[in-house]
Amino acid sequence: MIEFKDVSLVYPNGTQGLKNINLNIKEGEFVVIVGLSGAGKSTLIRSVNRMVTPTGGELLVDQENILPYKNRKLRELRTKVGMIFQNYNLVKRSTVMKNVIAGRLGHTGTLKSILNLYSKEDMSLAYQSLQRVNISDKVHSRADQLSGGQQQRVSIARVLTQQPKVILADEPVASLDPPTSHQVMTYLRKVNKEDNITTIVNLHFIDMAMEYADRIIGMRAGEVVFDGPASTVNESTFEEIYGRKIREEDMVGGEDDEGNS
C-alpha cells in the first residue's frame, strides 16, 4: 500500500534527509520507526503525506506515485493519510467536538466547515470516535483544559473521524509520562487492528517499539539500517541501529498493574 522506491531527499541547505530508501509497507501493518535524533524518522514519515517532498525516487501510495501531486491530488492524499503530532496540534481555545469534527474537513470542504455545516452523520461519527478513545465525557470541554494524554486521545479521535487509510504518528508520546504513553500507544494499536488502518509511528523509546510494533524499521543518517518483525528484535539490534550502547534514557519504562515502576 505504501512503497518507497529508491527515495532520497536533500533539503535546500544540502542536508541529506533520506538516502535511497526502499520499503514496502502492507495494508494494516503497524510499523514503528526508530533511530537517534536526526536519523531521518520525521523526514520519512512526513514524505508519506507530502509535508516534505523527496527529491529523488518514487513514493507510491495505493499504487500511485505521490511525488508529482499538487492541489486537489495533494488534498485527497492528506484526507487519506491522517497525522498525529507530538504537540497534538489541537485548536486550544475550541471545544473537543470542534477539534474532532475538523477531521471531516477534507470530506466536507472548507466553506461548509467554516460555517459549521456538518451533517448529523459527521457529528455522530465524531462522537463515536471520542467514545472509542474513551473521552466522550469531555466533548464540550475546551481543548486547553485537558491533560496532555487526554489531548492526544482527542487528536486520535480527530484522525479517526477523518476515516483515513493510513495514520502517521510523529513521536506521539514524546511529551507524555510513561503510563500515559502506554495508554496512547494502546489506543493507536487498537484502532489499527479494529479498522485495519496502516499505521506508521516514530518513537525513540526502544521498549515501546518492541511492545507495540508488528515491524520495526531502524534508521541512521537517512538510511534504513534495520527492517524486521518486532519479535526478532533485541537490545543488540538497537545497539546496531544506534551505533552505540543502549542507555537508560532510551527506555520509557512503565508501570505494572499495581502501579509499580
Ligand SMILES: Nc1ncnc2c1ncn2[C@@H]1O[C@H](COP(=O)(O)OP(=O)(O)OP(=O)(O)O)[C@@H](O)[C@H]1O
Ligand atoms: N527543514 C529542514 N532543513 C534542513 N535540514 C533539515 C530540515 N528538517 C530536518 N533536517 C535535517 O535532516 C536530518 C533528518 O532530520 P529528521 O527530523 O527527519 O530526523 P529525526 O530522526 O526525526 O530526528 P528528531 O527525532 O530529532 O526529529 C537531520 O540532519 C536534520 O537536521
